[in-house]
Amino acid sequence: MRITATVNGTTHQADDVWPGESLLFVLRERMGLPGSKNACEQGECGSCTVYLDGVPVCACLVAAGQADGRQIVTVEGLAAGGALHPVQQAFIDAGAVQCGFCTPGLLVAAHDLLARDPSPSEADVREALAGNLCRCTGYEKILDAVRLAAARLAAGPGGDGA
Amino acid sequence: MEFLRPESLGEALAARAAHPEAVPLAGGTDVMVELNFARRRPAALLDLTRVGELTGWHADGGTVRVGAGVTYAELTGERASGGQTALGRLLPGLAMAARTVGSPQIRNRGTIGGNLGSASPAGDCHPVLLASGASVEAASVRGRRQVPIDDFFTGVKRNALAPDELITAVLVPAPGGPEQFAKIGTRNAMVIAVAAFAIVLDPVRRRVGTGIGSAAPTPVRAVAAERLLAGALAGDGLWESRGPLPEQVVTEFGQAVSAAASPIDDVRGTAGYRKQALAVLASRTLGWAWRDYRAAGQQAGRG
Numbered sequence: 033m034r035i036t037a038t039v040n041g042t043t044h045q046a047d048d049v050w051p052g053e054s055l056l057f058v059l060r061e062r063m064g065l066p067g068s069k070n071a072c073e074q075g076e077c078g079s080c081t082v083y084l085d086g087v088p089v090c091a092c093l094v095a096a097g098q099a100d101g102r103q104i105v106t107v108e109g110l111a112a113g114g115a116l117h118p119v120q121q122a123f124i125d126a127g128a129v130q131c132g133f134c135t136p137g138l139l140v141a142a143h144d145l146l147a148r149d150p151s152p153s154e155a156d157v158r159e160a161l162a163g164n165l166c167r168c169t170g171y172e173k174i175l176d177a178v179r180l181a182a183a184r185l186a187a188g189p190g191g192d193g194a
Numbered sequence: 195m196e197f198l199r200p201e202s203l204g205e206a207l208a209a210r211a212a213h214p215e216a217v218p219l220a221g222g223t224d225v226m227v228e229l230n231f232a233r234r235r236p237a238a239l240l241d242l243t244r245v246g247e248l249t250g251w252h253a254d255g256g257t258v259r260v261g262a263g264v265t266y267a268e269l270t271g272e273r274a275s276g277g278q279t280a281l282g283r284l285l286p287g288l289a290m291a292a293r294t295v296g297s298p299q300i301r302n303r304g305t306i307g308g309n310l311g312s313a314s315p316a317g318d319c320h321p322v323l324l325a326s327g328a329s330v331e332a333a334s335v336r337g338r339r340q341v342p343i344d345d346f347f348t349g350v351k352r353n354a355l356a357p358d359e360l361i362t363a364v365l366v367p368a369p370g371g372p373e374q375f376a377k378i379g380t381r382n383a384m385v386i387a388v389a390a391f392a393i394v395l396d397p398v399r400r401r402v403g404t405g406i407g408s409a410a411p412t413p414v415r416a417v418a419a420e421r422l423l424a425g426a427l428a429g430d431g432l433w434e435s436r437g438p439l440p441e442q443v444v445t446e447f448g449q450a451v452s453a454a455a456s457p458i459d460d461v462r463g464t465a466g467y468r469k470q471a472l473a474v475l476a477s478r479t480l481g482w483a484w485r486d487y488r489a490a491g492q493q494a495g496r497g
């Protein structure tokens with residue numbers, strides 16, 4: 033079947049899609065957007081997290097046909113105008129990226145959290161990231177990155193949050 | 195593979211009748227895992243996510259009608275401003291159970307109808323629905339019917355739906371009494387219950403409801419425990435006095451719940467552990483529910 037969806041603001045089309053394949057497969061293998069990662073294909077790791085109609089979901093658990101006509105934002109869509117989003121910059125600055133496989137999913141999850149709640153509690157951060165596994169960092173740097181991003185976003189454009 | 199995408203309930207029921215081999219697909223959090231791992235290769239998928247009639251909820255008298263397509267996140271209200279919704283306030287037990295499901299991504303997508311469709315003994319909605327005395331609304335081109343939750347689970351991952359039926363909604367009585375749910379697992383997120391328990395106290399009808407998860411081939415009620423507790427509450431005038439629960443009643447209730455389970459040993463836990471855990475969960479949730487009931491009485495007294 034043919035799938036047409038708005039991905040990161042532009043219309044993408046894929047032909048001869050097997051309807052039972054996942055949105056993750058469509059994004060990576062048919063639309064040339066390999067940012068979202070495939071690590072488990074069973075909803076356990078969150079490395080495939082994307083926005084579907086504004087809500088973070090595991091792309092590996094969305095059937096291709098279900099995504100037809102929908103709005104999707106992947107990690108590739110977070111940076112605007114050539115500049116990294118503050119959440120992305122904070123991950124780099126806090127040293128929250130090692131192998132990087134978990135990073136795209138964590139970025140979408142953290143982006144969503146801070147969009148809903150600009151100053152989340154420690155418990156809220158842990159809860160929001162509970163669906164994302166990282167085998168490298170031990171999570172502490174990731175939590176630091178989210179705190180840093182929250183502080184910078186609160187300080188506003190150009191602010192350093194210090 | 196055919197991909198059927200009805201846009202109304204009428205179209206969905208017609209498609210269900212015409213394609214009995216098609217697998218209904220809601221949030222996909224169970225179905226897609228099976229497809230990704232090639233455990234299942236259905237001839238067709240019947241996508242329900244475009245059927246508006248399956249979404250949303252409304253309260254009608256003492257009953258809340260929750261559409262089959264309502265997600266866990268809608269039940270918990272976690273994406274709503276203030277972190278709670280009117281639905282979560284009306285059905286606190288279901289909201290508590292939903293809160294323990296998977297992860298935010300899973301709760302954003304997984305539905306109550308899908309939980310019932312899978313009918314896993316570990317499904318987290320089930321203990322609460324049993325304890326509440328809910329019914330499942332099923333529809334087909336032949337018409338609509340209500341299946342009492344006690345008759346819905348017919349075996350391991352089997353339910354009472356006919357091949358041409360879809361779940362359209364769940365009807366949950368909301369008596370406004372205390373409700374509690376607790377589950378045991380290895381960590382807070384992403385955990386299939388090793389054992390789960392729900393309790394609902396209905397002060398108006400003087401009814402005690404229970405539901406056990408992950409400790410029998412299907413989710414089950416602990417009927418003898420319900421009778422024991424209802425008897426003790428009535429006999430000692432506790433519904434009216436809201437006095438402290440005798441320790442012995444709490445212990446015996448836990449033992450009776452444990453006795454109602456018929457668990458197995460598996461990778462998540464042994465049968466013996468599950469029995470012990472259920473006794474603890476039952477006593478604890480009863481303690482919490484009774485604490486809530488007493489606090490509500492004090493508030494009303496002050497009001």
Ligand SMILES: Cc1cc2nc3c(=O)[nH]c(=O)nc-3n(C[C@H](O)[C@H](O)[C@H](O)COP(=O)(O)OP(=O)(O)OC[C@H]3O[C@@H](n4cnc5c(N)ncnc54)[C@H](O)[C@@H]3O)c2cc1C
Pocket residue numbers: 074075076217218219220221222223224225226227242262263294295296297300303304305306307308309310311312316317318319359360361362384385386387
């Ligand atoms: C990582 C992960 C963690 C999970 N954690 C939990 C957990 O903690 N607790 C828990 O209970 N579950 C858990 N699950 C299982 C799953 O999320 C739930 O069972 C969920 O409720 C399924 O809903 P869905 O909408 O995704 O169903 P789908 O996968 O779309 O469908 C599930 C089944 O129901 C059928 N179905 C769906 N809708 C209907 C309908 N309207 N009428 C008839 N049949 C229908 C489908 O054909 C299928 O057989 C988890 C799953 C994953 C992947």
Ligand code: FES
Pocket residue numbers: 069070071072073074075076077078079080081090091092093
């Ligand atoms: S690849 Fe989707 S959750 Fe792991």
Ligand code: FES
Pocket residue numbers: 128129130131132133134135165166167168169
């Ligand atoms: S950085 Fe390697 S998995 Fe997270």
